[in-house]
Amino acid sequence: MKQMVVDVSDVSKSFKIHYERHQSLKERLLHPRTGHSEDFAALKDISFTMEEGETVGIIGHNGSGKSTLLKCICGVLQPTTGEIRLRGSLAALLELGAGFQLELSGRDNVYLYGTMLGFSKKRVDQIFDDIVAFSEIEHFIDTPVKFYSSGMYVRLAFAVAVNVNPDILVIDEVLAVGDERFQAKCIDRIRRFQQEGRAILLVTHSADQIRALASRAIVLESGLMIANGDVADSLRVFREHLLGDTPSNEVNEHQAGDVNIESVTTPTGSFDVQSGASMHFDVHINSAHAYSGNFVLEIFTRAGVLVSRSDSQGSPINLRPGRNTVGIDLPNIPLLDGVFDVNVGVLDPRGSNVKAWGEKVATLQVTYGGRQGGLVELDATIRQN
């Protein structure tokens, strides 16, 4: 039986917004009644559960309440109503190195931060070497952290949080840590966490990261949970709401929903292809008006790794009112054996707003007879000089 590790039930959180802050005694005495404040509901009746081994992604715009929700789960904030039940230990990466004392050495900070996350000194003792090895700052561990570079600082914090092996790991947009190699290491560690059956709650702006890591996604919009389920479904809802959010000062004829991606077809009707062969897609787009925008094609592995993203390279596609067909030619598919998901979308010319989006509109089945392994064909020749 899978254990429930997080149970959020009917959680709401409201904040007081101060219009005039009277924080000094004099001001309080002089203006006892002024300095009015208003309640702002950051979260409205959020309920969801998480089982062990699940990785749940929370996605939403700035101000949608995702960080507030995370803080409530971590216990940094108390919900105004409702309650959250947690089973097992939890480590949160809300802001890396928030608990560090600049004057103290890396070693002292590891112990301080470890106990702050709620783990015993004995446990930190056991994993101290792992933490140092993971953070790659062996030589500087006895140096005060005020002399650390920002990269070293966050690496150490990340290393503590993941190496204490919490049952629930909460991550708030902190995966952009260090250089690419260290990022890959972090992702690796998160995958190991998943294999070990630990639960991970991940907040991010990045749909790519959700696809790559999460088994389920929750979409928040102005404090409401508007989707909770399969990653692809949730991301579709998220994209649709991105559309709904196009600034209203844009001309009316460009309003949401007037461009729709209907379907993707191939001349043969089949999406099976040999590695190295060519392929042609037809994307059928319905547009209510003439629209000129950028076209995007994304190809993902089933594990959610983005293989390639290409766009119309600055030359916009011009949609006529009615049914349009956009052709995509892939002259030489370098992919190896596997199943790949295809996303297509129409963006505004600046590429900042999504006009229409088709998530997983096609599934590519690539067969490969050669002996290479991995994702792509490199055609490497190996010889001795």
Add this chain to the structure above:
Amino acid sequence: MEDPTSAEAVHEGLAHAPVRVMSARVKLGTRLVNLYSRRELWRNLVISDIRIKYKGSALGLLWSMLNPAFTLGIYYLVFSVVLKNGYPNYVIFLFSGLIVWNMFQNSVFSATGVIVDRAGLVKKVSFPREILPLANVGSAIIYFLIQLVVLIIFLFVFHHAPEWNMLAILPITFASLYLFAAAVSVVMSAITVYMRDMKHLMEVLLQLWFWMSPVVYSYENSLSVQLAAHHIKMLYFLNPMALIVLTFQRTFYVNTLVHSTIDGHAIKMLPTWQPSSFLYLNLAMLVIMGSLFLISLVIFGRLEGNFESEL
């Protein structure tokens, strides 16, 4: 020991893990349990607090002795040498009260701004927040213990025996001191979040408070008669520091009646209460201070809900 990172171990561990509930208000019992379960964090915070305070100073922890030694020297100079109060062994009298006061002042003064100063931590990491002011009280205990050692050295140097009967009461008195310092620290740290002036106000208040406690002067000699004449003796003892300081003075200074070093006339230094009276008074105070501490936690709980929007 089985590998803690295997999937089975994780599953097994979870099955036995306790369930924690986060809701709008944490009950007092839960609060105490949480505090107790995070005692290691408390210890680490105390240690890091002391380390940071004396980091890079050549004399280090020695300052925690030098600092009160200077204060002691100044008061001795002013009251014994210049103003000639005539109290024999004035250093012992002064120091036995001063270590108590220092403990209280160190706690409250450093705890008052601690939540505001560590806003980054409070807003980002989850832990029972009252641990921060309590850690300040913790480091004050360490300084207290160091000063207590110095006091004991003084007793040897001056060949001054403490009142052995009273020594047994001291742990009770110390518990009261700890609980009172903790209660004031916890409440002040939370109030300061809403009223930043508290920090400055506290500086002034603590000075007044110091002179309202019988540290420098003898309560029995200077105040008790006048207070009794106006029937406000009780008012003076509303300040818990008064009884705490008197108990320490009675234990270490001992003599209730001394002869002036100036003209030899008798001075009533300390109340002539029996050790048993001290015991009962201290037990009563311990109960009151314990309740005050619990109340302070409840107040803190009320106030901490809005920390986020105020910090």
